[in-house]
Each structure stands twice: as C-alpha cells, then as structure tokens.
Amino acid sequence: MPQRADSTAGLCLLFDPGARPDADAVARLMEASAASGLPASISHRPAPEAGWLELLASGLTFDLVGLDPGAPGRMIEAQQRFGFADDAVPSRGECIELVPSGHIISGAGLQPVLRTMMGLAANLVLDLPVRAVGWGPAQTWMEPRYFCRTVLNWLGGGAFPALGLTALLTAEDGSLVSRGLAHFTGQEMQLEGRPDETAADTGKLAVRVIDQLVRRGCIAEPMRIDAGGQALLVEPSQVGKLVLVWREDEG
Structure with missing residues (x-):
C-alpha cells in the first residue's frame, strides 16, 4: 500500500455502488489517452487485489487508490455542492482517490502539482462513469461535467474555478x-x-x-x-x- 497523503490534499471520484473501475479498466484508459495525446501512464502496478496504481503525468506521480477489488477510497465531508441539478446529487456510492504520491506529498500545494493533478483527474472523469468529484481542501462536491469544464478552462488559461476548488x-x-x-x-x-x-x-x-x-x-x-x-x-x-x-x- 502506498504512503497515503492526507485526504484533504486529493480528489475523490464517486461511483455508484459496485461501479468502481479496476486496474485493467484504468490501464485501458491510459493507453487510449496516450494515443490521443494525454501525457500520462501507469508507473507502478501492484497485484490487482491491492486496489491502487501509481500514475505518471508531466514527470509527477500520483496514486489512484480504492480501485476494485480493493477497499473503496476515503470519502470527504461535503459542505457545498456545485453544478448539480437539485434532484441529481448522488446520495450514496463508493469512491476512488487521486492524491500526490508519497515523495511529492510535501509539494501537494504547488501550482505545477495541482495543475497536473487536476488535468489528470479531468481526463479520468471524462472517460469513467463518475457521479461526482470531491475536493478535500474546500470540502466540495462537483458535478462531473461541471468539474471538467471549469478545470480544463482554467488549465487552458481561463479563470480559476473558484466555485468548486x-x-x-x-x-x-x-x-x-x-x-x-x-x-x-x-x-x-x-x-x-x-x-x-x-x-x-x-x-x-x-x-x-x-x-x-x-x-x-x-x-x-x-x-x-x-x-x-x-x-x-x-x-x-x-x-x-x-x-x-x-x-x-x-x-
């Protein structure tokens, strides 16, 4: 099991119960993303039952924790929600976490780390059946399309997604x-x-x-x-x- 960052330093991707991806699903996604230009890959892959992967993006490594068949990731406490219709907020589910790997935990708040992690998360969310995206430091949950739209706009030079991050x-x-x-x-x-x-x-x-x-x-x-x-x-x-x-x- 990797050294895990404080859950407030990472993102939670919420799935319906039983819908969490396994390592094979993430590997297929990484292969497809590499073909389309996303500079991310799997840098360490333990046995499937471990339930986690180390991902490499822009020279930085991040842990994807809570994959099936391992135990789900830790849920964050949501104080505010953004981008959801009133009747579309998920009431339950299981999450996986995307957090900085052990050797860059101390730099979790640095702009290059944050921007790379957000871009990696947005690309995962675009291709997985994610129901909500949680962000620990702000104690927020975001509707997946809202998260991707606002984060990718920011990474492209637009405004910072203040209502969510x-x-x-x-x-x-x-x-x-x-x-x-x-x-x-x-x-x-x-x-x-x-x-x-x-x-x-x-x-x-x-x-x-x-x-x-x-x-x-x-x-x-x-x-x-x-x-x-x-x-x-x-x-x-x-x-x-x-x-x-x-x-x-x-x-």
Missing part, C-alpha cells in the same frame, strides 16, 4: 470568506460586504478576486488589484493566514 462562506458582518484558497496560495480571503450590494454581486466579485489571488500567489504586503474593473486593496491580516480585501473607494 474553493468555497465561499458568509460571515456575521456580511463579508465573504473563502474555504480552500489557502491550499493554492497559503492564505484564505475575506472580502468586505456592502449593504447596497446583493449577495450574488458580492459573490461574483469574490470569484474574480480569488482568480487574481491564485494568479499572484501569497500576498506579503498591501497592494491594489483590479477585479472586473473594480479597484480593490488587498493586504495580509495581522492575525492568521488571511488576506483582507477592501473596496478602495471606501478604504
């Missing part, structure tokens, strides 16, 4: 606080709310801010950013790993 919580003072952003930047974000602004508009602004923060990385000193044409001041908090975001016109 992070989540937003409303604080008592009306501000929005991120959950899971620290896995990408080392800091969570808190965006002040305004009484003359709808919750939906504040949320849209928060999504744009998160995209900016992921592009910039850790904020070490106050700076101004532009988020969709709105000037904002961002500064690291004196307490905890938190970035405070203020409207510059009210600064």
Whole structure:
C-alpha cells in the first residue's frame, strides 16, 4: 500500500455502488489517452487485489487508490455542492482517490502539482462513469461535467474555478470568506460586504478576486488589484493566514 497523503490534499471520484473501475479498466484508459495525446501512464502496478496504481503525468506521480477489488477510497465531508441539478446529487456510492504520491506529498500545494493533478483527474472523469468529484481542501462536491469544464478552462488559461476548488462562506458582518484558497496560495480571503450590494454581486466579485489571488500567489504586503474593473486593496491580516480585501473607494 502506498504512503497515503492526507485526504484533504486529493480528489475523490464517486461511483455508484459496485461501479468502481479496476486496474485493467484504468490501464485501458491510459493507453487510449496516450494515443490521443494525454501525457500520462501507469508507473507502478501492484497485484490487482491491492486496489491502487501509481500514475505518471508531466514527470509527477500520483496514486489512484480504492480501485476494485480493493477497499473503496476515503470519502470527504461535503459542505457545498456545485453544478448539480437539485434532484441529481448522488446520495450514496463508493469512491476512488487521486492524491500526490508519497515523495511529492510535501509539494501537494504547488501550482505545477495541482495543475497536473487536476488535468489528470479531468481526463479520468471524462472517460469513467463518475457521479461526482470531491475536493478535500474546500470540502466540495462537483458535478462531473461541471468539474471538467471549469478545470480544463482554467488549465487552458481561463479563470480559476473558484466555485468548486474553493468555497465561499458568509460571515456575521456580511463579508465573504473563502474555504480552500489557502491550499493554492497559503492564505484564505475575506472580502468586505456592502449593504447596497446583493449577495450574488458580492459573490461574483469574490470569484474574480480569488482568480487574481491564485494568479499572484501569497500576498506579503498591501497592494491594489483590479477585479472586473473594480479597484480593490488587498493586504495580509495581522492575525492568521488571511488576506483582507477592501473596496478602495471606501478604504
């Protein structure tokens, strides 16, 4: 059994009971993907009953754990869901996990590792009967097509999928606080709310801010950013790993 990363560092792919793939199914998928240009392959394959494979992508290795006939992977606790119709959220199932391999666990939050893992997961999800995709750091579940669309768009140069790879919580003072952003930047974000602004508009602004923060990385000193044409001041908090975001016109 591989050294397993903390489950909050990986992705859960949820299947209907009894529908988890085995190593042979993943091997066939890898062979087909290689023919279509996906730079991924199986780098270690133990006996089938072990229920896991090591996958190599872009020079990095990841463990796919919970394959049939082994025990299912660990489920994450879902606090928010994205991309599902109200009646389409799976209520039960079994999962496999995609996590960084033991020797790169310490770099699980680095952009090259994260981007490679997300791209690998999206290609697996496209070709397997996955019912939902769970992401531990944000405690979120995503509808498979929603996950693939938003992740592949990001990897192609588009906006970061803030609603899924992070989540937003409303604080008592009306501000929005991120959950899971620290896995990408080392800091969570808190965006002040305004009484003359709808919750939906504040949320849209928060999504744009998160995209900016992921592009910039850790904020070490106050700076101004532009988020969709709105000037904002961002500064690291004196307490905890938190970035405070203020409207510059009210600064």
